[in-house]
Amino acid sequence: MSATKGLEGVVAASTSISSIIDDTLTYVGYDIDDLAENASFEEVVYLLWYRRLPNAIELEDLKIQLAANASIPAAVVDHIKSYPIKQVHPMAALRSAISFLGLFDEEADDQSEEANFRKAIRIQAKIPTLVTAFSRIRKGLEPVAPRKDFGFAENFLYMLTGSEPDSIAVEAFNKALVLHADHELNASTFTARVCVATLSDVYSGVTAAIGALKGPLHGGANEQVMKMLTEIGSVENVESYINNKIANKEKIMGFGHRVYRLGDPRAKHLREMSEKLTKLTGESKLYDMSVKIEALVTSQKNIPPNVDFYSASVYHSLGIDHDLFTPIFAVSRVSGWLAHILEQYANNRLIRPRADYVGPNKQQYIKLEDR
């Protein structure tokens, strides 16, 4: 038995949710380019969960359900207030808060399909409220209650700032949510599936997935990209900074992908958004720096940017705190995690691969006093 490092190329599940074939990403067979241009995030959630686009009544119903379930128990707000707020990363806070939230769900351990769909709605609806509540509490502000008349993207931005967002921000944020919603068997989705394949509950699956998304080789990369842009500081500094990284064989965050070889199809949408939004906020320097970094990394390493690279300057332009970039990824990706969790339950088998043992053999136990 020999191991495939990082399970590269291993097909570990069948799915009808999303696919990456020849560098093209589809959700249920719809090209991501089509969805990014045309779909609302709520339509995408419906598509991922029910494998078809909703009609107007079904979409309205989903929106009503999301709005109706967006509030979180007061005990969860108090729990967040008890965190060591100055030192805690928002992804760690979200991981804890979602787990704590599960304690209040009376159906947490009801494994029926109907109960699992109801939990999916509740989790999808409440995740934005958790992230924005944390963000406000650490600034010494009270959380803002979700509005029933706002769509998902609008509500998130509203709860974050307490003011009604403009239509450009809502449109951009909606597109970012659509682009991040699902991605075949990425690390966090695989984590969720492994967890629930033991027939553990939905909250455990989502909590585990948040833990996997947090890492800088996965969802955590978007925050690291912004850190890099901040460190570089100017277009003039880009060349020496990047050349130095390449010379030292250091990874450049926001570049590379396990599956895409020619490039991540989501990156061009975020690049366009970054150009537009950074111009509007008078910070086109960030876009110019990003374009220069992309030119250097692709020409010297032939490694194209992934979804995380331009999303950093997009979220920055929307006025979002840099350490909230990955929680925002979770706010969108939870739709995919939940779709995969439901798909796993529907056709379950324990996920339990083998390991190639490379340790010592035939050792003899030596008593403690003799060691």
Ligand SMILES: CC(=O)SCCNC(=O)CCNC(=O)[C@H](O)C(C)(C)COP(=O)(O)OP(=O)(O)OC[C@H]1O[C@@H](n2cnc3c(N)ncnc32)[C@H](O)[C@@H]1OP(=O)(O)O
């Ligand atoms: C939403 C997402 O999760 S998208 C990915 C977000 N993560 C990042 O942006 C972090 C930076 N990127 C990376 O670390 C990697 O490209 C990953 C983790 C995304 C994919 O990793 P893998 O498929 O395991 O590729 P691996 O790390 O083995 O890289 C293959 C080669 O390309 C190089 N490489 C890959 N990515 C980068 C990068 N970002 N910068 C510089 N070199 C890179 C590696 O150094 C390696 O070179 P070598 O063969 O000379 O040693």
Ligand SMILES: O=C([O-])CC(=O)C(=O)O
């Ligand atoms: O698929 C992956 O490995 C990572 C990724 O791009 C995503 O999760 O969106």
